Amino acid sequence: MKISVVGAGALGTFYCAMLSSSGQDVTLVCREKDAAALSKGIQVTGAVEVSATPSIATSVPSSDLVLVTVKAYDVGDAVRGIKPKPGAIVVVIHNGLGPDEAAASIIGKGHVAVGVSYSGVTFMGPGNVRLAGYTETVLGSVEPEVATRLSVVREALEKAGLKARIAGDIRAAQWEKLYANIAINPVTAITGLNNGALLEVPELKALVANVVNEAAQVSKAMGIVTSVDPLENTYKVIRDTSGNRSSMLQDVTRRRRTEIDALNGKVCELGQKHGVPTPYNDTITSLIKGIEHKNMVRGQ
Numbered sequence: 001m002k003i004s005v006v007g008a009g010a011l012g013t014f015y016c017a018m019l020s021s022s023g024q025d026v027t028l029v030c031r032e033k034d035a036a037a038l039s040k041g042i043q044v045t046g047a048v049e050v051s052a053t054p055s056i057a058t059s060v061p062s063s064d065l066v067l068v069t070v071k072a073y074d075v076g077d078a079v080r081g082i083k084p085k086p087g088a089i090v091v092v093i094h095n096g097l098g099p100d101e102a103a104a105s106i107i108g109k110g111h112v113a114v115g116v117s118y119s120g121v122t123f124m125g126p127g128n129v130r131l132a133g134y135t136e137t138v139l140g141s142v143e144p145e146v147a148t149r150l151s152v153v154r155e156a157l158e159k160a161g162l163k164a165r166i167a168g169d170i171r172a173a174q175w176e177k178l179y180a181n182i183a184i185n186p187v188t189a190i191t192g193l194n195n196g197a198l199l200e201v202p203e204l205k206a207l208v209a210n211v212v213n214e215a216a217q218v219s220k221a222m223g224i225v226t227s228v229d230p231l232e233n234t235y236k237v238i239r240d241t242s243g244n245r246s247s248m249l250q251d252v253t254r255r256r257r258t259e260i261d262a263l264n265g266k267v268c269e270l271g272q273k274h275g276v277p278t279p280y281n282d283t284i285t286s287l288i289k290g291i292e293h294k295n296m297v298r299g300q
């Protein structure tokens with residue numbers, strides 16, 4: 001099976017190194033500027049230590065499986081060049097809601113699946129990432145026909161030593177991670193605090209509860225049934241990642257665009273659609289937009 005991984009950032013380098021070092025045929029698709037560095041090889045350090053020399057390309061070759069591992073706002077551009085052959089599967093691995101739908105509207109029916117990744121990978125430089133921890137990748141598709149073919153993806157990940165499971169309801173699986181991301185990511189980005197501080201400062205703990213409870217009302221109005229209690233699960237993620245600087249805190253520190261539109265912004269949009277007020281998520285979204293604006297203006 002020919003596999004391509006699109007996006008040579010934190011997650012893409014991790015998945016590519018694991019797949020390639022297990023002997024699978026993998027191409028890492030990167031930006032032009034990174035190709036020379038990546039052609040010398042890629043490595044993961046930290047919780048696992050792995051090196052690999054996958055093929056490197058700047059456009060997506062004909063593949064049976066494509067893993068798209070770019071930021072939510074880059075998914076549309078990243079999939080535009082994919083011309084899937086019959087039966088090919090394109091798994092969009094992202095946080096938040098929306099990018100997989102954007103991908104399906106570009107690629108068409110019969111190919112797109114979602115991956116919810118429970119990993120903590122930090123980008124150190126082209127071809128060099130650090131893994132804090134990994135539990136599993138949850139796979140699924142809103143297209144039943146694609147969902148029935150996902151065992152090949154699970155098997156490829158398992159062969160690479162990665163745990164994977166196919167969710168019965170991928171939207172519920174996405175919400176389960178979303179509850180934690182909409183509270184932890186923007187509140188740490190605004191305050192500059194590590195994840196653990198959200199449980200140490202009573203006012204921030206209350207804010208986390210308000211943001212998550214609002215989202216739980218939105219998902220309930222949409223008929224989403226999750227297997228976790230939204231708030232208890234968020235507290236658990238905070239405890240499990242207490243020393244982390246969230247990805248959104250890292251983004252604002254580096255003056256990069258954030259994924260707020262696919263996180264709290266999406267909760268606000270869906271709340272409006274389903275008649276659920278979302279004042280906490282509206283405010284959080286506005287504050288992050290303000291930080292992005294400040295960083296853009298300063299960056300110019």
Ligand SMILES: NC(=O)C1=CN([C@@H]2O[C@H](COP(=O)(O)OP(=O)(O)OC[C@H]3O[C@@H](n4cnc5c(N)ncnc54)[C@H](O)[C@@H]3O)[C@@H](O)[C@H]2O)C=CC1
Pocket residue numbers: 006007008009010011012029030031069070071072074077078079093094095117118119120121122123247259
């Ligand atoms: N880093 C992590 O541990 C985790 C990340 N995620 C999610 O996975 C997604 C990817 O995150 P990261 O890997 O951390 O981001 P990242 O910013 O480290 O990597 C994205 C890479 O994609 C590249 N890229 C963007 N558009 C491209 C295109 N058209 N063609 C080729 N390359 C392109 C960028 O240059 C960058 O190297 C996000 O939605 C994130 O929220 C989910 C779970 C864990």
Ligand SMILES: CC(C)(CO)C(=O)C(=O)O
Pocket residue numbers: 095180181184185195237241244245246247248
């Ligand atoms: C789980 C959490 C919040 C860990 O920091 C994360 O996914 C992120 O930072 O994006």
